[in-house]
Amino acid sequence: MRTLRARTTGLVVLVTGLTLAAGALLLVLALQSRLTASNDRVDRTHLRELAAAASAGRLPDPITDVGPEGVAQVVAADGTVLAASANVTNAGPIADARPGAEPEVHSVVAPDDDETERYRLWATTSDGPDGRPVTVYVGTSEEAVTEAGRTVAAALLVGVPVATALLGVATWLILGRALRRIDAIRDEVDSITGSELHRRVPESGVDDEVGRLATTMNRMLGRLEEADTRQRAFVADASHDLQSPLAAQRAELEVVLADPAGPGTAGLARDLLAGTAQMERLVQDLLYLAADDDGAPPPPLLPLDLDDLVLEEVARLRPATGVRLDTTRVSAAPVRGDRAELRRLVRNLLENGARHAATTVTVHTRVEGDQVLLDVRDDGSGVDPADADRVFDRFHRGDPARARSARDGAGGTGLGLAIARTVARRHGGDLVLLPDGPGAHFALHLPVCG
Incomplete structure (x- = not known):
């Protein structure tokens, strides 16, 4: 060979x-x-x-x-x-x-x-x-x-082959030493299975190409392990979110079947509809992220008023939340975008703020230069500094003990902020968390229309 x-x-x-x-x-x-x-x-x-x-x-x-x-x-x-x-x-x-x-x-x-x-x-x-x-x-x-x-040629006739042979031997030995390290990396990577992503390839501590290869492989394995951990956590969370409404629906259906003539038929229909809506929202969010991962092209961007979407979503959320939604600083915010996607973004931000606020969520829209800014600030406990860099990660959940309800939707599974940032970037903008508490302060930047 x-x-x-x-x-x-x-x-x-x-x-x-x-x-x-x-x-x-x-x-x-x-x-x-x-x-x-x-x-x-x-x-x-x-x-x-x-x-x-x-x-x-x-x-x-x-x-x-x-x-x-x-x-x-x-x-x-x-x-x-x-x-x-x-x-x-x-x-x-x-x-x-x-x-x-x-x-x-x-x-x-x-x-x-x-x-x-x-x-x-x-x-x-x-x-x-x-x-x-x-x-x-x-x-x-x-x-x-x-x-x-002739004398010089005779000397070179001996010296050139000897020098070439010595160089060949030296090259063979040096390459052998270097390739043994690569073989060790290959053997280790080849033996790592999907359940052993915590393992790492051996590092010699030598700062050369092979040493940097080992470092890069370990970083890749670290990312794979982290992605696998997030995915496993997500599967567990998604399973829980799907299992809870399914279990409730099954229990209600069993009650009705036990007493078909009972008075709870109308209430059962309402509960089944709410649970179905919750599951549908979760599935839609998963499909949206999957389509973005597959490189789906951005939607057609049409002129619209972001402030109108904000006010519509505030009006929708007010009856369902116990916190005050302050829109006194909402002003004109013309952008170009897809209405459905931007509505999803605004809804996720507002629901996230309402979920963590103590009493109030403040919403502020404005135009600064060539940017439209949307600030959503709550007066809750804020984001743990340890989670600040991961708050937009998919499947991330900063507080596993928080309660879930029908309004939790994608936010309850750690998808809401990930989807919001994805939408922002598909529209040429970005969504960031500003460390200027108290509370959490999310700032959206989008190009201004016109």
Whole structure:
């Protein structure tokens, strides 16, 4: 089975080997080029010195200072060798060039004692002591440069594979150590079941990519555990809210069945209708949140007066609550929105305030700049600071012991404020809890219409 470790190591070895091989080739070529250029500078200098000596009639014989790999010769126009280096003393002219005053270079094969060598030979023409032209040759064996290149290439031929192999081994070991940590994370995550979301993957404490991966996985598991806890709590709450009216309806139906001619038929119908309305409200809220989770498009936004919706919902709620609803500060609040959704938002806010108020819920609408503001403030005990960040979470219930009634609706299951904020954001606004008690103060912001 091909593993990430093997593929990565193979890729590193391949890329490194090719890079080092190309670098070695360039190094050998650069070395040979530098050596050739250096020899050329020395030979051209020696060439000018010999030409000057020939003109002055001071030619040394034999010619020295040419080095063990060099050659030098001064030849008259008739082919007579006037001076030569020791390795070509008994040889004739080593070349048959006809250079001008400017030096030119040739590649020639010439004697070297008892052997022959290929030389990179510089040639120039100069005046002899008698005024007749002479040809001056100075060169260096090309074999010297080639041999130096071969020596370096041989060393690199051993060094490059060894370096590549060592890098491959190091990469294999380093990747193995890193991937063992990833395998530990994978094995732990793979073993976590839906009932074990409290478990976490091992963290090494090293602040690298794998360490951050482990931290991220643990944060994800924490969110999953929290979501699972909320969902389980919601299922329990929703089951309770559905069970209570169902149990009451069943008891009333059993009473009627036990005494079909009794006087409680009309009251039974009213109670059944109230219980059915409560269950219907709960189911509608659940369907609304499910549709929003599925990415339902926002509804068409039409001009409407938010203050009218507030006053209508206050009028609906007044007969059903024992607290005072103060609307003296409700003023014009034109917005663009969906009437049904904004009505649901306002209703949830008002019912939440009435549920927790001691005596009064104050409602205030106004326009500030390009925003319409709706404030709903109650004079109750307020929101526990520990719940302030979670009050808009779905299924959150700050006070599990609070009483439920037919008017609790979605608020009693922890959905009312979550739905209210969802509606606000679908309309381009937001709903926040302001920490300026006493009591709870919810502030709605929506774009102004016009």
